[in-house]
Amino acid sequence: MRYYSFSQYCKEHFNRKLYRVALDAGFTCPNRDGTIDNRGCIFCSQKGSGDFAIPFEGQVLNREDFIYNHDDGKKGDYIAYFQSYSNTYGPIDRLRKLYKAALDNDIFQGIDIATRPDCINEEVIDLLNELQNEYPHKFIWLELGLQTINEISAKWMRRGYSLEIFDKAIKALKEINIPIIVHIILGLPYDDKESIYKTIDYLNKSNIDGIKIHLLNYLYDTDLGNEYLKDNTKYHPLEEEEYIDLVVNIIARLNSNIVIHRLTGDGKKDDLIAPLWAKDKRHILNMINHELKKRNIRQGCAL
Numbered sequence: 069m070r071y072y073s074f075s076q077y078c079k080e081h082f083n084r085k086l087y088r089v090a091l092d093a094g095f096t097c098p099n100r101d102g103t104i105d106n107r108g109c110i111f112c113s114q115k116g117s118g119d120f121a122i123p124f125e126g127q128v129l130n131r132e133d134f135i136y137n138h139d140d141g142k143k144g145d146y147i148a149y150f151q152s153y154s155n156t157y158g159p160i161d162r163l164r165k166l167y168k169a170a171l172d173n174d175i176f177q178g179i180d181i182a183t184r185p186d187c188i189n190e191e192v193i194d195l196l197n198e199l200q201n202e203y204p205h206k207f208i209w210l211e212l213g214l215q216t217i218n219e220i221s222a223k224w225m226r227r228g229y230s231l232e233i234f235d236k237a238i239k240a241l242k243e244i245n246i247p248i249i250v251h252i253i254l255g256l257p258y259d260d261k262e263s264i265y266k267t268i269d270y271l272n273k274s275n276i277d278g279i280k281i282h283l284l285n286y287l288y289d290t291d292l293g294n295e296y297l298k299d300n301t302k303y304h305p306l307e308e309e310e311y312i313d314l315v316v317n318i319i320a321r322l323n324s325n326i327v328i329h330r331l332t333g334d335g336k337k338d339d340l341i342a343p344l345w346a347k348d349k350r351h352i353l354n355m356i357n358h359e360l361k362k363r364n365i366r367q368g369c370a371l
């Protein structure tokens with residue numbers, strides 16, 4: 069493999085592939101409930117970027133409850149992926165109850181919590197530390213949606229927190245040894261190639277453990293989608309070739325110890341306005357692999 073994939077990581081650490089089960093634990097987000105804003109990030113879907121997530125209130129989940137049926141899933145374990153909205157944003161006792169319910173379930177090898185850096189406070193850090201000690205045989209990962217380090221893009225997308233807050237969250241999580249996966253988005257209107265590579269260089273130095281690379285999707289029922297429907301010349305949804313070229317260059321300059329959990333997103337196809345080529349995920353992955361081979365690129369080779 070030319071890059072450090074999530075499958076490879078699973079093989080090394082668990083001797084099998086693990087699958088995320090996306091959960092919607094009924095949280096909201098400070099960018100949605102009016103604390104910071106009530107419009108959300110400009111691209112955020114009504115489901116808080118958790119379109120396939122299943123409702124979770126701490127009940128015991130079984131394989132039959134999962135939307136995705138992986139053929140080989142029966143042999144492997146699953147990861148409880150708290151995906152929708154900001155999953156550390158709530159009363160601490162509620163967080164404890166939900167995380168423990170997932171950690172107590174044998175079907176889950178660990179939990180993976182998606183949130184915002186400004187929703188990582190001292191109480192949350194103490195709770196994560198407590199649970200790591202209580203469940204030494206399970207893992208706890210954190211996912212943070214940074215998207216870019218470019219402040220103009222961050223303002224445009226209404227992210228609602230500064231890079232300094234991101235750095236503070238990383239430091240606090242690293243002090244208790246929580247692995248961190250960071251999301252970035254390619255195709256933001258104010259991010260050119262150089263600013264994207266600056267984001268990667270920054271992440272290389274930030275001591276993160278994993279990355280998820282997404283394409284900016286223009287979706288129905290989002291502010292971005294509505295703007296695009298009104299005037300489709302205002303923005304430039306990336307072409308497939310542009311996306312592949314960016315991803316391949318990112319792989320070349322990404323530290324080889326950072327696990328790549330995603331090379332493209334997995335949104336609801338019916339909600340996509342543009343770019344429509346993004347519907348064929350298999351093709352995109354094939355093209356990326358083909359390009360890596362053609363240009364003889366391996367992760368970190370440009371460093």
Ligand code: SF4
Binds near residue numbers: 098099117154
């Ligand atoms: S932080 Fe996440 S859940 Fe909140 S508005 Fe932005 S994309 Fe949506």
